[in-house]
Amino acid sequence: MFIAFDLQKEHSIYGENVTQRIIDPQGKRGMVLRAARKLFVEKGYYAVSIPAIVKASGVSTGAIYSYFSNKEDLARQLYEETLDHFQDLFFARVPQDSNTYGKLRAVAELSFAIAENEPETMRYMLTIRHDEFISDSVPICYSEPFRWIQQIVADGIAKGELKAGDYFLSAVSFTGVIIRAVELRLSGVIKDSLLDVSDELINNAWATIRV
Amino acid sequence: MFIAFDLQKEHSIYGENVTQRIIDPQGKRGMVLRAARKLFVEKGYYAVSIPAIVKASGVSTGAIYSYFSNKEDLARQLYEETLDHFQDLFFARVPQDSNTYGKLRAVAELSFAIAENEPETMRYMLTIRHDEFISDSVPICYSEPFRWIQQIVADGIAKGELKAGDYFLSAVSFTGVIIRAVELRLSGVIKDSLLDVSDELINNAWATIRV
DNA sequence: GTCTATAGCCCGATAGAC
DNA sequence: GTCTATCGGGCTATAGAC
Numbered sequence: 001m002f003i004a005f006d007l008q009k010e011h012s013i014y015g016e017n018v019t020q021r022i023i024d025p026q027g028k029r030g031m032v033l034r035a036a037r038k039l040f041v042e043k044g045y046y047a048v049s050i051p052a053i054v055k056a057s058g059v060s061t062g063a064i065y066s067y068f069s070n071k072e073d074l075a076r077q078l079y080e081e082t083l084d085h086f087q088d089l090f091f092a093r094v095p096q097d098s099n100t101y102g103k104l105r106a107v108a109e110l111s112f113a114i115a116e117n118e119p120e121t122m123r124y125m126l127t128i129r130h131d132e133f134i135s136d137s138v139p140i141c142y143s144e145p146f147r148w149i150q151q152i153v154a155d156g157i158a159k160g161e162l163k164a165g166d167y168f169l170s171a172v173s174f175t176g177v178i179i180r181a182v183e184l185r186l187s188g189v190i191k192d193s194l195l196d197v198s199d200e201l202i203n204n205a206w207a208t209i210r211v
Numbered sequence: 212m213f214i215a216f217d218l219q220k221e222h223s224i225y226g227e228n229v230t231q232r233i234i235d236p237q238g239k240r241g242m243v244l245r246a247a248r249k250l251f252v253e254k255g256y257y258a259v260s261i262p263a264i265v266k267a268s269g270v271s272t273g274a275i276y277s278y279f280s281n282k283e284d285l286a287r288q289l290y291e292e293t294l295d296h297f298q299d300l301f302f303a304r305v306p307q308d309s310n311t312y313g314k315l316r317a318v319a320e321l322s323f324a325i326a327e328n329e330p331e332t333m334r335y336m337l338t339i340r341h342d343e344f345i346s347d348s349v350p351i352c353y354s355e356p357f358r359w360i361q362q363i364v365a366d367g368i369a370k371g372e373l374k375a376g377d378y379f380l381s382a383v384s385f386t387g388v389i390i391r392a393v394e395l396r397l398s399g400v401i402k403d404s405l406l407d408v409s410d411e412l413i414n415n416a417w418a419t420i421r422v
Numbered sequence: 423g424t425c426t427a428t429a430g431c432c433c434g435a436t437a438g439a440c
Numbered sequence: 441g442t443c444t445a446t447c448g449g450g451c452t453a454t455a456g457a458c
Contacts (some may be wrong), residue, residue, distance in 0.1 A: 028424095038439060043257075044255050044256070044257060045255070045258075046254075046255060046258040047255075047256075047257040047450085048258035049450080049451060050451080050453080051450085051451080052450065052454095059424090059455085060425055060426080061424095061425085061426085061452095061454095062423080062424050062425055062426080062454090063423070063424050064423080064456080065452095065453070066423065066424075070452075070453070071452070071453090100341055130319060139254055140375065163409060166408065168401070168409055169392070169408055169412060169415065170413075170415070171391050172388070172401070173388045173392075173412065173415035173416070175391060175393070176387040176388040176389075176390065176391030176392065177383070177384045177387040177388060177419060178385070178387075179387065179391060180383055180386060180387025180390060181380070181383050181384075181387065184383055189378070191381070197377065197380055198374060200380055201380060201383075201384065204380065204381070204384035204419040204420070205384070205419070207418040207419050208334060208388060208415040208416070208418050208419055209415070239442095260434080261433075261435080262432090262433080262434095265446085270442090271441050271442065271445055272434095272435085272436095272442095272443085273441080273444080274441075274442050274443080275434090276434095276435070277441065277442075281434075281435070282433095282435090291458080294452055323439080335425060360430060390439080402440065423451090424457105425441085425449100425451100425453075425457080425458075426455100426456095426457085426458105427443085427454100427455085427456090428453105428454085428455080428456105429452105429455090430451100430452090430453090431450105431451080431452085431453105432449105432450095432451080433448105433450085433451105434443090434448095434449090434450105434454100435444085435446105435448095435449105436447080436448105436455100437444100437445085437446080437447095438443100438444095438445090438446105438447100439441100439442105439443080439444085439445100439454085440441105440442085440443075440444105
């Protein structure tokens with residue numbers, strides 16, 4: 001809850017060291033990146049032409065090619081900045097000193113809050129096909145935050161706060177509930193705000209791993 | 212388990228009324244569809260050119276355009292036949308007379324079995340972006356089978372076999388565990404066969420909704 | 423720095439031989 | 441029915457005016 005509140009007043013979630021990475025909606029470069037992100041999510045990288053980005057962003061071809069050396073470079077900068085931003089939100093907000101339940105609850109609440117308050121960021125995170133243009137083939141959402149969740153779960157099992165079992169499968173199960181809910185919310189299948197059903201979803205996710 | 216076994220000997224899963232819909236690997240049309248499916252999953256519809264399909268399938272441009280009126284028509288036939296096949300597997304194999312646990316367990320085992328035995332089918336089901344070329348905007352995996360699972364869950368709650376709560380969120384939670392596991396298996400993140408960890412995953416998924 | 427205009431390329435689709 | 445060769449179109453990226 002408190003997380004959702006913070007996210008709504010945009011300033012407080014972006015710490016000093018994070019600000020520079022934000023895709024600035026004011027500048028032309030940011031307008032291009034935002035328009036491109038929306039279009040890439042909607043249609044996919046290859047289906048989005050530079051003329052389409054020109055039209056959607058209001059920035060001309062020439063200006064775009066002054067900020068980015070080519071279309072792939074644009075996509076790569078978008079990828080890196082969105083991923084960095086996403087990871088900053090995670091590392092900045094999930095309490096290090098809490099117990100296993102507190103940490104995982106925070107992970108889930110933050111995921112829901114980002115989905116509700118920055119849907120384009122979350123949509124991009126879940127949608128983007130890594131293999132479309134990025135050379136390393138690690139899907140975006142299996143990277144840092146996901147591995148971090150694995151660590152929380154592994155620690156929780158070791159401390160006896162979670163049921164014994166394969167920590168990897170437990171992490172998959174917990175995040176499966178959360179991610180599936182986010183996906184269905186972003187695609188409009190779930191009508192209610194995730195913030196309103198957060199408790200029930202977190203209960204369900206927690207049930208997969210609790211003792 | 213028995214499901215996995217059946218799937219391995221390909222004949223038994225394809226009933227009489229299903230056979231005609233199968234993408235025949237022998238005929239040229241089937242070779243085109245199989246090659247296209249693989250390429251579409253790997254790179255996305257727009258990134259795959261007709262020349263690329265010619266090369267991958269060994270069928271010439273002229274022959275392709277004798278089977279399909281254009282590239283979109285090819286994609287649409289592929290979509291419909293793969294979806295039909297997938298749904299046939301579901302409706303043919305999940306027991307109608309079982310209790311809630313038995314039905315959902317069968318759904319999960321069948322999902323794992325398809326992922327292991329027909330990875331290209333499952334990959335396509337999870338990967339394809341509906342909005343890339345299909346006019347109606349319903350994501351492929353939210354359609355019939357998913358709605359059917361919702362019904363099973365709703366019935367289970369009504370009969371007191373599942374915990375009370377929002378049936379939709381319960382269905383999301385159960386399928387979230389299953390789908391996430393399948394996704395991570397298909398992308399190579401999970402190394403073990405899902406058939407070997409089926410029991411643990413089904414336990415986790417079931418825990419989200421049981422009384 | 424930012425614009426418009428356009429070069430050069432590859433794609434989808436077709437034509438015509440066989 | 442199936443092949444190769446090719447056309448028109450839209451794309452990425454650049455050139456040149458301002």
